Amino acid sequence: MDIHEYQAKEILSRFGVPVPRGGLAYSPEQASYRCTEIGGTKWVVKAQVHAGGRGEAGGVKLCTSDREVQDVANGMFGKRLVTKQSGPRGKLIYRVYVEEATDIARELYFAIVLDRRIERVVIITSAQGGMDIEELVAKRPDAVIRTTIEPAVGFLAFQAREIAFAIGLEAPQIAEASRIFRRAYRAFRDLDATMLEINPLAVTGKGDIVALDAKMSFDDNAMFRHLDISELRDRSQEDSRESHAADRGLAYVGLDGNIGCMINGAGLAMATMDMIKLVGGEPANFLDIGGAASPERVLKAFRAVLHDEKVKAMLVNIFAGINRCDWVAEGIVAAFKDMDVKIPVVVRLAGTHVEQGQRILRDSGLPIISADSLADAAEKVVAAVNSPAAGADA
Ligand code: ADP
Ligand code: MG
Secondary structure, eight states, X not given: OBOOHHHHHHHHHHTTOOOOOEEEESSHHHHHHHHHHHOSSOEEEEEOOSOSOTTTTTOEEEXXXXXXXXXXXXXXXXXXXXXXXXXXXXEEOOOEEEEEOOOEEEEEEEEEEEETTTTEEEEEEESOOSSOHHHHHHHOGGGEEEEEEBTTTBSOHHHHHHHHXXXXXXXXXXXXXXXXXXXXXXXXXXXXXXXXXXXXXXXXTTSOEEEOOOEEEEOGGGGGGOHHHHTTOOGGGSOHHXXXXXXXXXXXXXXXXXXXXXXXXXXXXXXXXXXXXXTTOOBSEEEEOOSSOOHHHHHHHHHXXXXXXXXXXXXXXXXXXXXXXXXXHHHHHHHHHHSOOOSOEEEEEEETTHHHHHHHHHHHTOOEEEESSHHHHHHHHHHHHHSHHHHHHO
């Protein structure tokens, strides 16, 4: 789960990481009022969306009067901000963060991530902050420092000092920077975060160190023990297909193709996507109905797949062990009764109660295309999606 910059800053500040003074606004008037509250003569208006790269996309603007803050905010509200990370549809701006403009002497990079390969938390830092980490790694791999944390001992003071030296901080800042690094780590660890990025971590003209941007993601499976954080979830920033499915307890990932998939088990789902691609198709989603799926659950999954307008054909691939093909078949028949299914549906059933399942589908008289193997199913669904009838229906 992702949260907004202003929320991440609030959290970091609670852990003792310095952030600029700022205030949230839901309207242009409120944005201009924030200037008075914050004080000073220069402010930055920052679009709050779940995507980085806002600066380059016009989502971060420096202003020199409260009038200007109001105008800039006015131009942001209601727009969808498209950045390098937002996806082509962009993300809706309905809140902005007004912050005092900081006098920046240097921009550093600081992040904490999980390296799944080595099964460790890794701190990534660089003296070259401001730009994207992907770009930085590509252009200046030597400028990126990786520090591995041993879980049994945590992030040690000497490691933090080493990093501070390595990114070229001056003697008076070393102690302060290492404190900030370790406070950020504490926030990451205590709150079950999976990612924390401060880019830029700025050194000000006066030599202070401040987090100018903050991004945090959390482990969904740990949110039951951080109810205050789970409340920060902002559905307006999520893929509507995914939140629809998640609300119904389905494991669903939205993709860009046009073949909807309903499968049991993540492994079979992966294999099915590969097979679809191999025969020239593009999956629209990854949906795992799980084990022992009831007809009702199958019906919900069917709805979740059809919720995506881009879906032009559907492939149901069930290899039933704990699952039962007759329940899946009943769910499919119920889905046809319940919805106006206009697209071709290819079904491949195998395993527990397969004869009963196939009989239910046959007796239903529905125009279901049956397949005997995964390869057969993939070929049939790709042929169906490419046939003129599929296009005409849609
Ligand atoms: P993003 O990473 O989404 O582009 P940032 O918050 O990093 O957004 O802002 C982009 C750039 O804007 C920063 O690299 C920094 O140079 C500048 N900036 C951001 N916040 C402030 C601030 N409070 N004062 C001065 N400059 C800022
Ligand atoms: Mg940034």
